[in-house]
Amino acid sequence: MTTLADDLARLAAIPTTDVLTVDLPLPGKEQGKVRDIWRVGDKRIIVTTDRQSAFDRVVGTIPYKGQVLTRLAQWWFERTADIVPNHVVDVPDPNVIIARDARVWPVEMVIRGYITGVTKTALWFNYDQGKRRLYGIDFPDGLRKNERLPEPVITPTSKAASGAHDEMMTREEILAADFVPADVYAQMEDATRRLFARGQALAAERGLILVDTKYEFGDIDGQLTLIDEIHTVDSSRFWMQDNYAARFAAGAEPETFDKEFLRRWYVDEAGYRGDGDPPPLPRALAERMSRLYIEAFERLTGEAFVPDSADPGERMVLNLRVAGVLG
Ligand SMILES: Nc1ncnc2c1ncn2[C@@H]1O[C@H](COP(=O)(O)OP(=O)(O)O)[C@@H](O)[C@H]1O
Ligand SMILES: [Mg+2]
Numbered sequence: 540m541t542t543l544a545d546d547l548a549r550l551a552a553i554p555t556t557d558v559l560t561v562d563l564p565l566p567g568k569e570q571g572k573v574r575d576i577w578r579v580g581d582k583r584i585i586v587t588t589d590r591q592s593a594f595d596r597v598v599g600t601i602p603y604k605g606q607v608l609t610r611l612a613q614w615w616f617e618r619t620a621d622i623v624p625n626h627v628v629d630v631p632d633p634n635v636i637i638a639r640d641a642r643v644w645p646v647e648m649v650i651r652g653y654i655t656g657v658t659k660t661a662l663w664f665n666y667d668q669g670k671r672r673l674y675g676i677d678f679p680d681g682l683r684k685n686e687r688l689p690e691p692v693i694t695p696t697s698k699a700a701s702g703a704h705d706e707m708m709t710r711e712e713i714l715a716a717d718f719v720p721a722d723v724y725a726q727m728e729d730a731t732r733r734l735f736a737r738g739q740a741l742a743a744e745r746g747l748i749l750v751d752t753k754y755e756f757g758d759i760d761g762q763l764t765l766i767d768e769i770h771t772v773d774s775s776r777f778w779m780q781d782n783y784a785a786r787f788a789a790g791a792e793p794e795t796f797d798k799e800f801l802r803r804w805y806v807d808e809a810g811y812r813g814d815g816d817p818p819p820l821p822r823a824l825a826e827r828m829s830r831l832y833i834e835a836f837e838r839l840t841g842e843a844f845v846p847d848s849a850d851p852g853e854r855m856v857l858n859l860r861v862a863g864v865l866g
Pocket of ligand 1: 570571572573574575576583626638639640641642643755757766767768
């Protein structure tokens with residue numbers, strides 16, 4: 540069994556009404572940590588479930604997370620399509636995006652405006668251990684946790700096969716390994732910087748700091764295309780803007796809307812950093828995450844989040860029939 544199948548089997552034994560996995564009457568299901576995917580012709584049906592990952596493992600489910608992520612990604616895709624084309628064709632259901640199938644470039648384009656994080660690929664985790672050259676970039680002495688960087692830095696990681704950890708890389712390593720052709724990689728860097736600038740600007744209008752995020756790109760008909768998700772609470776960190784400076788000056792942690800407190804719970808309370816089986820996410824934490832994710836969505840978009848609580852499996856089949864994707 541793969542690690543993912545193993546994680547899902549353990550979680551299936553815990554009773555909740557959250558969307559752990561989805562079965563559509565279609566062949567060829569693929570599973571990522573968060574998404575169940577079917578390839579149909581030149582399209583992909585991408586179902587975002589309520590699965591929550593941490594340290595590259597699935598640790599539990601968060602109520603309504605799939606709906607929040609789907610709507611938030613859709614909101615951002617619409618607001619960034621002038622920078623780089625994206626894969627979205629249709630959003631026929633609160634959990635489903637129909638996308639154009641891409642040849643995926645095997646690099647996660649992480650970009651960070653602040654030095655923070657407790658995972659093995661995080662800037663702060665490595666800097667705190669004394670490293671000053673990270674991702675091929677030199678960092679000065681004297682930085683403090685959560686400090687704003689003079690300018691955003693791109694810190695790419697390899698897209699690991701299921702169950703493996705993403706590895707820190709430099710531009711030189713990516714090009715030497717032929718992961719991406721040099722001209723395409725230059726386009727990816729440019730798109731990454733411009734998407735992040737747009738994200739930071741729109742978040743700032745809503746009183747939030749977009750701290751860091753990651754993008755995935757693919758090739759569709761020879762064109763660089765943004766795929767997967769964008770500026771969701773899963774792929775990004777968001778902090779409250781108005782109290783950031785005061786908290787930073789006082790040496791206190793920022794007020795976050797992301798999974799950092801979940802990561803902190805795993806590290807501080809459970810002593811877990813990604814080795815061995817993760818302890819299951821406590822339900823109280825899952826519910827707190829759910830409230831936080833919904834609040835982040837509502838702040839960013841200015842829209843109310845009204846969950847659709849119809850049976851997700853039946854609803855998706857119905858909506859996909861209406862969209863003409865299922866017979
Ligand atoms: N348009 C697309 N074409 C092909 N693959 C895609 C597209 N959009 C997203 N993907 C891939 O689908 C998967 C999404 O599932 P997810 O659960 O997020 O996976 P992961 O465990 O890799 O994070 C990722 O591997 C992503 O690269
Ligand atoms: Mg993913």
